[in-house]
Amino acid sequence: MSIEIEQISKRFGHFQALDDVRLRVDSGELIALLGPSGCGKTTLLRIIAGLERPDAGTVRFDGRDVTDDHVRDRKVGFVFQHYALFAHMTLFDNVAFGMRVKRRGERPSSDQIKAKVGQLLELVQLSDLAQRYPAQLSGGQRQRAALARALAVEPNVLLLDEPFGALDAQVRKSLRRWLRRLHDELHVTSIFVTHDQEEALDVADRVVILNRGRVEQDDAPQRVWAQPATPFVHEFLGEANCFRGTTEAGGLRVDGILLPVAVQRHGNGLPASAYVRPTDFDISAPGTASGIDATLAQARFAGAEAKLLLRTRMRSVPEIEARLPARTFADMQLREGDPVVLRPTHTQLYVDANA
Numbered sequence: 001m002s003i004e005i006e007q008i009s010k011r012f013g014h015f016q017a018l019d020d021v022r023l024r025v026d027s028g029e030l031i032a033l034l035g036p037s038g039c040g041k042t043t044l045l046r047i048i049a050g051l052e053r054p055d056a057g058t059v060r061f062d063g064r065d066v067t068d069d070h071v072r073d074r075k076v077g078f079v080f081q082h083y084a085l086f087a088h089m090t091l092f093d094n095v096a097f098g099m100r101v102k103r104r105g106e107r108p109s110s111d112q113i114k115a116k117v118g119q120l121l122e123l124v125q126l127s128d129l130a131q132r133y134p135a136q137l138s139g140g141q142r143q144r145a146a147l148a149r150a151l152a153v154e155p156n157v158l159l160l161d162e163p164f165g166a167l168d169a170q171v172r173k174s175l176r177r178w179l180r181r182l183h184d185e186l187h188v189t190s191i192f193v194t195h196d197q198e199e200a201l202d203v204a205d206r207v208v209i210l211n212r213g214r215v216e217q218d219d220a221p222q223r224v225w226a227q228p229a230t231p232f233v234h235e236f237l238g239e240a241n242c243f244r245g246t247t248e249a250g251g252l253r254v255d256g257i258l259l260p261v262a263v264q265r266h267g268n269g270l271p272a273s274a275y276v277r278p279t280d281f282d283i284s285a286p287g288t289a290s291g292i293d294a295t296l297a298q299a300r301f302a303g304a305e306a307k308l309l310l311r312t313r314m315r316s317v318p319e320i321e322a323r324l325p326a327r328t329f330a331d332m333q334l335r336e337g338d339p340v341v342l343r344p345t346h347t348q349l350y351v352d353a354n355a
């Protein structure tokens with residue numbers, strides 16, 4: 001089932017939580033909603049579920065307007081960060097719950113419920129633990145149980161709000177891989193809220209980045225990473241060095257240095273920022289190449305990478321952070337205090353919006 005969000009706005013008092021949000025999720029897609037705390041992710045999810053009413057705009061499922069439909073009639077499955085499994089029920093009974101409370105006539109027989117719970121527990125790999133209570137499960141097992149419970153009512157749409165938020169990094173990683181595989185098997189249209197960019201890029205077919213209640217970018221994971229649409233997205237997705245300057249033929253002039261950036265399509269004399277990720281620098285000895293003159297101020301090994309802090313003579317960018325594969329750096333035999341030349345290998349340019 002597809003989901004269309006058309007011009008949704010929502011205020012809480014004077015606070016604009018969502019501002020003209022438009023979004024389409026195709027049938028069977030897995031979308032990540034990504035953004036900083038308070039940007040409106042949960043509010044949007046609650047509006048799609050029918051737990052919150054928008055002030056303006058329309059929600060459609062497969063083209064049908066469901067904006068005024070009750071949550072019960074939308075056939076939406078939820079999984080929240082603070083899984084609310086019923087503590088006094090076994091895992092089996094938790095998963096069966098949604099089917100047992102169906103209206104008479106829609107309610108499956110107890111044999112059908114037993115078979116369905118069995119299938120679901122197999123799907124989430126918890127078959128052996130059906131008679132355990134939630135307190136006897138690990139955090140990751142509880143999240144998988146919550147997912148089985150959400151799937152039990154055969155939802156048209158699955159909404160996951162930070163489903164792995166409370167878990168440690170290792171468990172999160174294995175659960176998100178598992179969620180991707182599960183999605184590939186079931187193809188339920190799903191929206192997954194997270195503030196963890198790595199999780200979003202790893203799991204989703206498409207990543208939607210929200211900022212202050214507006215969509216900043218809606219793109220494939222590789223594109224949001226390689227071509228962030230705005231400085232906000234660039235900074236939000238990972239570390240970056242920002243160079244502020246003025247465009248001219250051949251590049252961006254920053255404190256007297258010309259950074260080689262493609263500026264042709266923008267024109268000359270415009271205020272702009274160029275962003276360079278720490279991994280996107282070539283570092284060489286002085287005299288071998290032209291670029292930004294710098295001094296190696298600090299070098300630290302962090303696993304497979306060397307993290308470098310370089311001091312420049314540029315007033316506006318006195319320090320640059322760069323990262324190299326640890327082996328490459330070791331082979332260069334550089335010491336702290338040595339002069340080097342930095343050359344950006346990939347730059348993203350943003351001309352000021354009102355320039």
Ligand SMILES: Nc1ncnc2c1ncn2[C@@H]1O[C@H](COP(=O)(O)OP(=O)(O)OP(=O)(O)O)[C@@H](O)[C@H]1O
Binds near residue numbers: 012015036044
């Ligand atoms: N019922 C409410 N009454 C008043 N303000 C609210 C209400 N619900 C949400 N807000 C505000 O709306 C904004 C968006 O909240 P929302 O929960 O959607 O953000 P979020 O992106 O999910 O954040 P987080 O990642 O921290 O969960 C926040 O500033 C929040 O304080």
